[in-house]
Amino acid sequence: MGTFTSFRKAYGALKDSTKVGLAKVNSEYKDLDIAIVKATNHVECPPKERHVRKIFSATSVIRPRADVAYCIHALAKRLSKTRNWIVAIKTLIVIHRTLREGDPTFREELLNYSHRGHFLQISNFKDDSSPLAWDCSAWVRTYALFLEERLECFRILKYDIESERLTKSSPTASKAHSRTRLLNCDELLEQLPALQQLLYRLIGCQPEGSAYHNYLVQYALALVLKESFKIYCAINDGIINLVDMFFDMSRHDAVKALDIYKRAGQQAESLADFYDYCKGLELARNFQFPMLRQVTL
Structure with a gap:
């Protein structure tokens, strides 16, 4: 060998x-x-x-x-x-x-x-030259899926979530928010599912087997992890906005909103588990993982 x-x-x-x-x-x-x-x-x-x-x-x-x-x-x-x-x-x-x-x-x-x-859709990519190469190939495929979804999210949102600057909703506001905090109902119902799908792909970037300890995989994973913070904030601010207008929605929109809200709760748990998993990696020494809080109706 x-x-x-x-x-x-x-x-x-x-x-x-x-x-x-x-x-x-x-x-x-x-x-x-x-x-x-x-x-x-x-x-x-x-x-x-x-x-x-x-x-x-x-x-x-x-x-x-x-x-x-x-x-x-x-x-x-x-x-x-x-x-x-x-x-x-x-x-x-x-x-x-x-x-x-x-x-x-x-x-x-x-x-x-x-x-x-x-x-970027390289679902058939594989390097079977060694057990390490095999495990890392699987991670390469999930990484490519995340980047593909990142582009699709940009197409729907019309802005790049990572380059967004948080802004205050009013001059007297004490806290800065993502722009999802100010969207109307139709915009929220279109953009939140796209952000949730991006977060789904991100959480899927969990290295397994020999890839878990590989430095090159961890280097790329660090780039992915950096993006999780703004994605989560955008979803959370959007959910707060969605909850505020929930009782004024049509029945059709309210059903959609409820599905988005339920998925947000499930994803918060999955993201917390993903963070816990990543805290065991060497790269975690340079990260400050955020507290995840679910919005309640």
Whole structure:
């Protein structure tokens, strides 16, 4: 097994160096192609910051949309071609970080691209080269589902939940809220189910088996965990708003609202269990997990 693992590492390094060499000779987007290969190489460590920053720069608002589209195409190709869990998870990390930290143009172009090809839906991905690779492959698939749902949630909400700034509902309010606190009934009944589906995918990102202790999985999981806080706040503020207007709703809307309310209670319990599970990980040392409180009718 040790010899096989060493061979895979050497073969992966050779493939990476070959791709870099080809990009230097053949690519119109040489610097970007090299940055993508190096950021998503076969080395079992998080993408190096200097390569990720080059990708941020290549997808900034000052670049032509064609450049942004090319970057997404190159990442999609990298993801679809690989059978190595390390390359797959690092490609997803690059996509996730660019969504979180990059320019909004990347998210907009990615949404257009995903509607055409759904490249984040990698339900058949597997790396069966070792027990670790098998367990990590399962987590890669759930991570991809979360990112796909994140895009769908943005499509429905028309804003990115992670980049939202909490605001006060009035100048005299003592506490800042998510914008769901101020939505009308129709908007709530559309947006809350989308947020709850996103939270469902997030809670599904629970590493099992050997993946539980893997540093690269934990690095990606930390990005997911950071998003759980704002998603939960948005749902909770929306539920408070929903409860306030519950008795003024039509019967049809009230039935929908009650289903949303029930699911919120169930998800609060599931999220608390997920946090407890994650508190056993090394990454938990850097997190302050919030208290979860359910709104009552």
